[in-house]
Amino acid sequence: MAKKTPATMAMDKSGKPYEVLEYEYDPDAQSIGLQAAQAMGLPPSQVFKTLMTLAGDEAVVAIVPSDRELNLKALAAAAGKKSAAMMKGPDAERVTGYKIGGISPLGQKKRLRTFLDDSALEFDFIVVNGGQRGLQIKAAPADLLAAIGAAAAKIATS
Secondary structure (H helix, E strand, C coil): CCCCCHHHHHHHHHCCCCEEEECCCCCCCCCHHHHHHHHHCCCHHHEEEEEEEEECCEEEEEEEECCCCECHHHHHHHHCCCCEEECCHHHHHHHHCCCCCCCCCCCCCCCCEEEEEHHHHHCCCEEEEEEECCEEEEECHHHHHHHHCCEEECCECC
């Protein structure tokens, strides 16, 4: 087994099957998610990025494909709030306990409401950050939903 992170330990605790994937992280990449997908030889639509947001005044996690953008209005609606905005980087690191580029939806300091774009349900597996730069978790979408306690919703741009 590769490195242990709070994210991999959360998957272990969930009892759901998963695989750890590692790749060469490029801190200068324009898009971390797209660079990760390319480095692992996976379609960007199956490599999901974890975004920290504020829906109203509530910190909320949004997980969307690396080749698409988050639709903030759709996220706000899914969260039952009037608006949503991206969280500032230092705030995201403080809230999650992870560094930018290594923020995982799993094993965060505090469990937050989490929304996974419903396009994930089309795949046998998706990949999310494993809690460290260059470390990813590959698992079935249903297993990730259960391990994270997330809800599936249409939150990415088309």
